[in-house]
Amino acid sequence: xxxRTWYSDKRVTSQGLVEIDFSFTTAGAxxxxxxxxxxGCGGLTGTDSASGVSNTGPSAIASITWTATGTYLVTxxxxxxxxxxxHVSIDDAAxxxxxxxxxxxxxxxxxxxxxxAQIVVRAMATGTATESTGRRISGTxxxxxxxxxx
Numbered sequence: 001x002x003x004r005t006w007y008s009d010k011r012v013t014s015q016g017l018v019e020i021d022f023s024f025t026t027a028g029a030x031x032x033x034x035x036x037x038x039x040g041c042g043g044l045t046g047t048d049s050a051s052g053v054s055n056t057g058p059s060a061i062a063s064i065t066w067t068a069t070g071t072y073l074v075t076x077x078x079x080x081x082x083x084x085x086x087h088v089s090i091d092d093a094a095x096x097x098x099x100x101x102x103x104x105x106x107x108x109x110x111x112x113x114x115x116x117a118q119i120v121v122r123a124m125a126t127g128t129a130t131e132s133t134g135r136r137i138s139g140t141x142x143x144x145x146x147x148x149x150x
Contacts, residue, residue: 018144
């Protein structure tokens with residue numbers, strides 16, 4: 001069904017939820033975030049050997065790519081029924097940047113089609129998408145597993 005490793009050390013109020021926590025560092029215009037700065041959910045390559053990743057196991061994130069000004073596309077390794085909750089933040093000491101979750105695609109398409117989500121970083125003052133370099137974006141997505149009811 002999936003490449004996930006299941007742990008039972010967290011209590012949840014609903015069955016079939018998958019929490020995915022991760023972070024990455026922005027690298028500026030036209031540049032994908034470095035896999036060595038990725039944290040959480042195992043290595044980005046789906047193996048235990050991605051450099052700079054402190055935990056091991058198959059990744060819940062297949063890739064994170066820069067797609068447009070201040071916009072990153074997160075591709076999850078598995079398909080899900082839908083996203084139940086999502087949150088992103090950025091370590092911006094000047095408090096001038098605001099990250100938002102944009103379009104979520106491929107929800108409900110079954111376990112064989114990976115879900116994707118856009119993360120857009122905007123300037124707080126103007127609301128326009130903007131670039132940053134060396135800023136850590138952290139995200140948490142709670143997904144409903146494709147094999148578990150409504």
